[in-house]
Amino acid sequence: MRDFRERCRCYGFGSTETPALRLNRNRNTGTYSRRQASRRDVLRGLAAGLAGLSLAPLASSVALAAGGIAVADVAPKIKVLSGAGGNIVVLATSAGQVVVDSGAAAQSDAVVGTLRELGGTGAKVAALVNTHWHRDQTGANEALGVAGATIIAHAKTRQRLRAGWYVPASDRYEPPLPPAARPTKAFYTTDSASFGDERIEYGYLIEAHTDGDLYVRIPSANVIATGDVVSPQRDPVLDWFGGGWLGGRVDALAKLLALGDARTRYVPSVGSVVGRAQVQAEHDLLKTVFDRMVVNLRLGQTADDMLKVGLLDGLPRTFEDPAKFLYDANKGFWAHHNKLMNDIV
Numbered sequence: 001m002r003d004f005r006e007r008c009r010c011y012g013f014g015s016t017e018t019p020a021l022r023l024n025r026n027r028n029t030g031t032y033s034r035r036q037a038s039r040r041d042v043l044r045g046l047a048a049g050l051a052g053l054s055l056a057p058l059a060s061s062v063a064l065a066a067g068g069i070a071v072a073d074v075a076p077k078i079k080v081l082s083g084a085g086g087n088i089v090v091l092a093t094s095a096g097q098v099v100v101d102s103g104a105a106a107q108s109d110a111v112v113g114t115l116r117e118l119g120g121t122g123a124k125v126a127a128l129v130n131t132h133w134h135r136d137q138t139g140a141n142e143a144l145g146v147a148g149a150t151i152i153a154h155a156k157t158r159q160r161l162r163a164g165w166y167v168p169a170s171d172r173y174e175p176p177l178p179p180a181a182r183p184t185k186a187f188y189t190t191d192s193a194s195f196g197d198e199r200i201e202y203g204y205l206i207e208a209h210t211d212g213d214l215y216v217r218i219p220s221a222n223v224i225a226t227g228d229v230v231s232p233q234r235d236p237v238l239d240w241f242g243g244g245w246l247g248g249r250v251d252a253l254a255k256l257l258a259l260g261d262a263r264t265r266y267v268p269s270v271g272s273v274v275g276r277a278q279v280q281a282e283h284d285l286l287k288t289v290f291d292r293m294v295v296n297l298r299l300g301q302t303a304d305d306m307l308k309v310g311l312l313d314g315l316p317r318t319f320e321d322p323a324k325f326l327y328d329a330n331k332g333f334w335a336h337h338n339k340l341m342n343d344i345v
């Protein structure tokens, strides 16, 4: 766990919101109102939008495989499978396939069939990396584990998959995965592994979505698999009871930006492959929400209060379920109440 000073640097206590996202805030009520956009803001917004649009094609072709799974070419040796729970990244190496996440259990057979189809005769999955422990990422773990794949995950993910976990939103327990489905290799901070002619690097994204998130970087193709830490399509999910919170998410997005460059392609669990501009936009948006929430929490507001005073207003992105997002973000803050401001110990 990093110390408090380091966190202060990350969150920039006292810093202002991204100028283009700034709203007028009533310091007594925490109420937000849209300020008059200046000509400079409008131009800045246009420039940001154009930067997002000017990206090179992110996937060259998409085909349908068994069970309605879509297969997209992302790089000469990398494909992304979608339609079976979370996205699955497949890297072809001379030692077999390296797979990031294994989809949902209901589609396990279709996932295994598609991997065989892609690998050709005698193909095998050398390794499976789980970006975290949610069910949409671990469904075919057992089938691939039984077939001999090394299963790599963060130590926290291995612990969750061995022990099971509680889901407060639906008041139920998720059972542990069968032994063959559990990670066989775990790490704490960063690690790497080589498979034939390819090498992957992976590292912890602490408290970003759960307590066991990781990225997988494929240097030869400048591709980074991000799991549910990047969320271009659906509302960012903060599994607060599973150890995720908004501060961890903002830090993790900054880390993902630092790991990449202008040409890096990021593969999220849900949605299409994105470039640096989208990851930067998501970081800036959530940093703005973080800064606003710190103020409103200190006024003693609940998540409902924050919604009513317009905390999510004026942002370049709307939320499908703003009440749920704020509820989860608020819950996460209360596990980190000592980071609300640097005068609280």
Ligand SMILES: [Zn+2]
Pocket: 132, 134, 209, 228
């Ligand atoms: Zn997830």
